[in-house]
Amino acid sequence: MSDLLPGDHLCYLYESERERREVLIMFVRQGLDWHEKILYVADPPGFEGLAEGLRAQGVDPAGYVESGQITVLAPSSLFGTDRGFDPAAMIEIIEDETEKAMDQGFNGLRVTVETQGVLKETAGEHRLLEFENLLNGFFPGKRCLALCQYHSEDFSPALFHQVLAIHPAVLAGNSVHRNPYYVPPRSPEAEGDAMPDVETWLERLGAGEGPVKAGGAGSSGMVATLFRWEYPEVLEQYLDELSEVAVAILDRGKNILHCNRGFLRLLNQSNDPGGRNLAEFLIADSLAHLPFPPPGAHKKTRLNFLPTGSVVHTLNCFIFGTLQGYVIVGERIMLTNNDIVAGISNLTNELASVTHELQKKCVALERANAVIGKLAVSDPVTGLFNSRSLMAELSRAVSLARRHGGPLSLAVGGPDPLTPARTHDRSEETLKDFVALLAGSCRKEDFFACLEGGRFAVILPHTDLSGAAVFAKKITESFVRPAASETAENLTVSFGITGFAREDTPENIIRRAATALDEARRAGGNRVEER
Incomplete structure (x- = not known):
């Protein structure tokens, strides 16, 4: 599942609730880790099972729901019990949520839809297939991906074929496979009748279009199911x-x-x-x-x-x-x-050419990997460690604090946000000044990183909450920049700080410190708040 990209439209066929819950927990946690917004389309009982599984793994979904990173929408409340599922309206909702996710600073939108409720409606199969078709037209160029959940006992062999034909990719186990049975819709101008599904699938198989990853039992299991249902009649x-x-x-x-x-x-x-x-x-x-x-x-x-x-x-x-x-x-x-002899000669010449090109590409790849390796752990603007590095270091610090019993604190802060009177904050020069002050204030054992939205985090090992307050107040008092005019405000910074409790997880610690920072800014900024 680590290969998912924006624009992916996946079909997920499951047989048991336990299997579905495990996959959805992995799907949602990956989205949270990649700072994507999650849209879960299901009636409340469906999400409660997922929430329970997340809590069992130390992830509290309530905080993400409160912050807006997880949104749960119930089709019955969206469209009403009389109206039923509306495919076009659902696409508009997904488009709006995608735009909101980008405006809120997320890396994209990750959607998962439970189909059981829709299939129980009158004309539910028709509406569901219409929705899946509309999704294929919506995804190109959008920072959005979707996982459509189907219970294997909920639909007939005929619907099974249509569901397969409409999804470009399939999730089998925890691997993503290109769907060899996917039939791209023909344009309205195409002549003649549409090619029967089985014939199209066999032609694609004959051309060698199999799963992207070998060894995935899920996709080949669907092939066996297809032939079990269709052989020999169809x-x-x-x-x-x-x-x-x-x-x-x-x-x-x-x-x-x-x-x-x-x-x-x-x-x-x-x-x-x-x-x-x-x-x-x-x-x-x-x-x-x-x-x-x-x-x-x-x-x-x-x-x-x-x-x-x-x-x-x-x-x-x-x-x-x-x-x-x-x-x-x-x-x-x-x-x-003669073909074989000529082919061997051509292959020899091509091999020499390919070897030369491969050497060039290897050098280019090594250089690209070096750049990617740096980008993976650092912020491209400030050059500091990024949120991924922060999470890894904070996990290590939490383990040490839990093992040895020492204090641990986290400070999250940065220049206060833009107001009508502030016209120059968060400029590149301002951020550089703040980073320089932060670096000069940290001890050798401290760790600081750049987060999204112009925020910075500092891990303070062997430091209790009072020590973290002294550290943060020293920076807020040192950073005040004079206003550009008599009517403008001074440029200030604020911090939110929190301490480590034995039952804490790194996610909870970061969330508390970020919440404290939000409270400090709502109170007017230029202050330190504790949680």
């Missing part, structure tokens, strides 16, 4: 029409039960092989080394068939394990001996 309807894609269905003994014309060409047969074993048509000993997967899994491989004259037949394919046996779907490749 699948056989399309097999013989796909001459450029080779498709075969095998039993557990690897005997060929059925295949299309594309696969017959590989076998050098004109008629259905009638239950003959696949091993009869492959180069000797190759079958024993093939990765035939168990039900619910899949493997990508290459099958080498017996040559016909000077022509070598090869199949780049996926092998899917099903309850009945195996399904092979792939692309045929035919090579002559």
Whole structure:
């Protein structure tokens, strides 16, 4: 799940409430850690289960709800029980919440939607699919991503196909996979009828478009489910029409039960092989080394068939394990001996060129990694450590304080926010002056970092709350800058400070100090508040 990016639209199929809760806790915590706003669309009982799981991991969702980083919206209260779920109105809400998230300084919006309630409504399936289609049109270019939750027992095989076809990506376990069954909507100007879903999926599989990450049991489990539901009634309807894609269905003994014309060409047969074993048509000993997967899994491989004259037949394919046996779907490749010799020569030349380019890219990558490594732990404007570094250092300090019993305090502060009378605060020069004063006031064992919104945090080990107050007041008294005119105000700073209690978590400590800073600024600024 660490690969999620803005614009991702994921389908999450779950079988149990425990499984769903574990995934949602991971999804929400990652959003909080990445400073994204969370929009949870569900009736209150659904969120309570998630909140309970977060609290069990030491994360209090109430503080995030109060601060606005977590928003819970109940469809029944948004649209009313008589009106029902409104797809277009829901898109407008997500668009508004995305804009609010960016205005509030968050890195983006992370949405998750429970679909159980919508599916129970009259025409719920139709409204839900309309909403999913609208989401695909909304996401490009937006700082927003969505996880749509579907219980595997809530919908029919027909709806299952439509749900798969409408989601570009799938969450399986904790891995994100590109969905090989996703069917991009055709433009209204496209000629002819829409291609049937099964045919589209098989063509995409034949082109080698499988999951992004190998080994994810969830996506291949859906393949097995597809063939379990559709074979043979629907699948056989399309097999013989796909001459450029080779498709075969095998039993557990690897005997060929059925295949299309594309696969017959590989076998050098004109008629259905009638239950003959696949091993009869492959180069000797190759079958024993093939990765035939168990039900619910899949493997990508290459099958080498017996040559016909000077022509070598090869199949780049996926092998899917099903309850009945195996399904092979792939692309045929035919090579002559001259093709092979010419190909080896071309590969040798290309390898030399690629090796040279690879060396250049390695150097560029090393330089980029050095820059990224610095950006990952530092603020690009001030050069100080950032919030990620602060969280890591505060976690270490909390562990030491809890183990040895010593005092620990945290101060969060910075130049007071803009008012009509202040016209020059938070300028680059002002921030540099403040950072210089902060650095000069800290001890060797103190740790300070730059947070969002022009705020700074200082970890004060071996310092109780009274010592933290002395530290903060010294800075507030030293930093006052004279007004530019008689009608303007002096430029001041404020601090919020808090001490460590044994049951504290780093998140709670930061939240208390930030709340104290907000109270100091609401009281007029140029002061220190304790919590």
